[in-house]
Amino acid sequence: xxxxxxxxxxxxxxxxxxxxxxxxxxxxxxxxxxxxxxxxxxxxxxxxxxxxxxxxxxxxxxxx
Numbered sequence: 001x002x003x004x005x006x007x008x009x010x011x012x013x014x015x016x017x018x019x020x021x022x023x024x025x026x027x028x029x030x031x032x033x034x035x036x037x038x039x040x041x042x043x044x045x046x047x048x049x050x051x052x053x054x055x056x057x058x059x060x061x062x063x064x
Contacts, residue, residue, distance in 0.1 A: 005036065005049035014055045022050075031058055 006014065011031070012022045025031035032054040035046035 004052045005034065006052060006055070008048060008050065011050040011055060015058060025058070 008022045008026075009019055012019050015022070015025075017025075022031065026033050026048065031050060033048045033050050036049050038047050039045070040047065
């Protein structure tokens with residue numbers, strides 16, 4: 001069974017932060033993302049998704 005991939009807004013909800021904070025975490029490398037094979041006009045290289053395990057890793061990192 002494959003891991004659930006969250007959209008960036010869903011990741012923000014899980015982390016309790018804004019979408020702009022999620023983008024900052026992604027840019028800084030603090031939040032792991034994967035590129036899906038889903039392509040559209042605004043993301044021809046594929047859209048970003050956050051694995052559920054990355055949320056757990058981020059929360060664990062903050063609480064340790």
